[in-house]
Every structure is written in C-alpha cells, then in structure tokens.
Amino acid sequence: xxxxxxxxxxxxxxxxxxxxxxxxxxxxxxxxxxxxxxxxxxxxxxxxxxxxxxxxxxxxxxxxxxxxxxxxxxxxxxxxxxxxxxxxxxxxxxxxxxxxxxxxxxxxxxxxxxxxxxxxxxxxxxxxxxxxxxxxxxxxxxxxxxxxxxxxxxxxxxxxxxxxxxxxxxxxxxxxxxxxxxxxxxxxxxxxxxxxxxxxxxxxxxxxxxxxxxxxxxxxxxxxxxxxxxxxxxxxxxxxxxxxxxxxxxxxxxxxxxxxxxxxxxxxxxxxxxxxxxxxxxxxxxxxxxxxxxxxxxxxxxxxxxxxxxxxxxxxxxxxxxxx
Numbered sequence: 001x002x003x004x005x006x007x008x009x010x011x012x013x014x015x016x017x018x019x020x021x022x023x024x025x026x027x028x029x030x031x032x033x034x035x036x037x038x039x040x041x042x043x044x045x046x047x048x049x050x051x052x053x054x055x056x057x058x059x060x061x062x063x064x065x066x067x068x069x070x071x072x073x074x075x076x077x078x079x080x081x082x083x084x085x086x087x088x089x090x091x092x093x094x095x096x097x098x099x100x101x102x103x104x105x106x107x108x109x110x111x112x113x114x115x116x117x118x119x120x121x122x123x124x125x126x127x128x129x130x131x132x133x134x135x136x137x138x139x140x141x142x143x144x145x146x147x148x149x150x151x152x153x154x155x156x157x158x159x160x161x162x163x164x165x166x167x168x169x170x171x172x173x174x175x176x177x178x179x180x181x182x183x184x185x186x187x188x189x190x191x192x193x194x195x196x197x198x199x200x201x202x203x204x205x206x207x208x209x210x211x212x213x214x215x216x217x218x219x220x221x222x223x224x225x226x227x228x229x230x231x232x233x234x235x236x237x238x239x240x241x242x243x244x245x246x247x248x249x250x251x252x253x254x255x256x257x258x259x260x261x262x263x264x265x266x267x268x269x270x271x272x273x274x275x276x277x278x279x280x281x282x283x284x285x286x287x288x289x290x291x292x293x294x295x296x297x298x299x300x301x302x303x304x305x306x307x308x309x310x311x312x313x314x315x316x317x318x319x320x321x322x323x324x
Contacts, residue, residue, distance in 0.1 A: 199219060252268050
C-alpha cells in the first residue's frame with residue numbers, strides 16, 4: 001500500500017507539558033511524509049480538533065502528540081468517532097498505558113518483572129517517607145520525566161514540590177522502589193521487538209534535559225548487556241505490547257541492576273518520540289529501516305488496520321440474525 005498522494009494530517013503540539021517535544025516529532029514526520037509524496041497537513045492540535053479534521057477530511061492521521069490528551073485515549077476516541085484511521089494504539093491501550101499504576105497491575109499478571117510500588121496522594125507522599133529510600137516519586141500519567149524525584153536520603157524530608165499549589169501532575173503519585181544500574185529501552189513495531197538501547201545520561205538521571213538537550217545523553221545500540229538480559233528485554237517488551245493491546249509502535253523502558261542481576265520494566269510508551277535521533281527510530285535504523293521507511297510503515301499499518309476493522313464490522317452485520 002503506497003502513501004504517495006494520500007492526504008495525511010500530522011497531529012502535533014497540543015497543550016500538554018510535552019508540547020514542544022511533540023512539535024519536533026511532528027515536523028520530522030511531516031517532512032518524511034512529504035518526501036514520500038504524501039499531501040501533508042501539519043495540525044497544531046487545539047480543542048477545535050474535531051472541526052479541523054472534519055474540514056480537512058484526511059485519508060489518515062499520523063499521531064505525533066505526546067502526553068495527556070494526545071496519548072491517553074482521548075484524541076484516539078475523537079478519531080474513532082470521525083472514522084479517521086490513525087497511527088499507534090487505540091483508545092483502551094492508550095488510556096491504560098498512560099496510567100503507570102494500571103499498566104503495572106496488568107503486566108504483573110503476565111509475569112513481567114516490576115519494581116515494588118505504592119499509589120498514594122501527593123500530600124501523603126510529601127509528609128513522610130512512604131518506603132525506605134532510595135525510591136522514586138513520579139506522576140501517574142505524565143511523560144518525559146516531568147515531576148519525577150529520586151529520594152536517596154531518609155534523614156531528609158520528601159520533596160515538598162509535590163504538595164505545592166502549583167503542582168499540575170495529578171493528585172495521586174506513584175512511589176516506586178529505585179532500581180540502580182543501566183537505563184534500557186526496547187521498541188516493538190507491529191509484533192516485532194527491534195533492539196535494546198542503553199541510555200547513558202551525561203549527568204544525573206534520564207530526565208527531560210537528558211532526553212532532549214544536545215549532549216544530554218548518549219544512546220548505545222545494541223546495549224552492552226549480558227545476552228540473557230537482552231533476551232528478557234526483547235521478550236518482556238513484546239509481552240507488554242500484546243498484554244496492553246498496543247498497535248503500531250510502542251516502547252518499553254527498563255532498569256537493570258548489574259550487581260544483583262535484577263531487571264524491571266518501568267513503563268510502556270505508546271507514543272514514542274519520532275525524530276531520526278529518537279530511541280525507537282534509532283532502533284529501527286539499527287534493524288535496517290530508515291526514518292522514511294519507518295514513517296511509511298506506520299502510516300500504511302494504520303490504513304491497513306482500519307480496512308480490516310471495517311471488514312470485520314461488515315462481516316458481523318451480515319452474520320447478525322434479522323429481526324422479525
């Protein structure tokens with residue numbers, strides 16, 4: 001299926017904390033699609049998105065949004081209502097994967113290794129240590145490491161920022177045991193795990209600056225890890241993708257404690273960054289698929305899944321018993 005000549009709306013921007021990251025992803029995707037011969041509409045998403053898409057009537061939407069409203073099932077629901085095919089996961093998988101606590105509850109049933117955690121109110125987490133340090137406090141439904149704190153010293157109080165009036169990341173936070181060691185990531189494309197990347201921050205942990213600043217981190221593909229760890233990461237990334245019902249592209253992030261040979265999955269991202277230097281596209285390139293080819297595959301996959309869904313709906317209608 002060729003996307004040359006197709007009308008494609010690239011959804012980007014939005015109003016989440018990850019707006020600027022999304023704009024970078026969207027522009028990179030839009031350029032790749034134009035180079036492939038598509039008619040591209042760059043859409044900086046606002047709350048009138050349904051009206052905008054109704055006017056454009058694209059053949060398919062490439063979802064390059066990040067964060068709440070873009071990858072939590074809400075924009076996916078709008079696209080479903082408008083009957084517009086779109087890349088990445090659907091409503092349910094997007095909504096569940098965006099919630100780290102719900103994601104872990106599901107993955108635990110599938111035997112995926114996870115760090116111990118507790119879901120608590122942010123004010124409770126600010127009053128006293130919920131668990132013995134080191135541990136991590138993170139928002140339940142944010143990306144790009146916004147609002148993440150690593151607590152290492154039990155003689156100091158928890159970070160008071162999480163109880164501040166200006167806190168915008170939800171009333172509940174996830175308190176999770178900190179696992180030292182390597183930061184690792186693996187993307188799944190369709191039903192195929194790509195490769196394992198080791199992320200080496202220039203300093204501190206893999207926060208927003210390390211992810212998006214020039215020189216903030218180095219990516220090592222394939223990661224320099226024991227063979228059994230690589231095998232487990234490829235396996236559990238695929239398990240997570242399937243268990244959550246993901247489609248298109250997803251990426252699972254892990255920590256590996258070398259000293260204790262302990263691997264844990266941290267979270268599943270249904271809308272990974274989409275620039276040529278982002279983790280998932282780097283892994284695709286390592287497997288022989290350049291950025292244009294990756295963007296083309298994702299767009300064609302969205303169209304193909306939409307056609308299959310329509311055929312299934314038609315078959316169900318034809319098989320339904322008639323009234324009377």
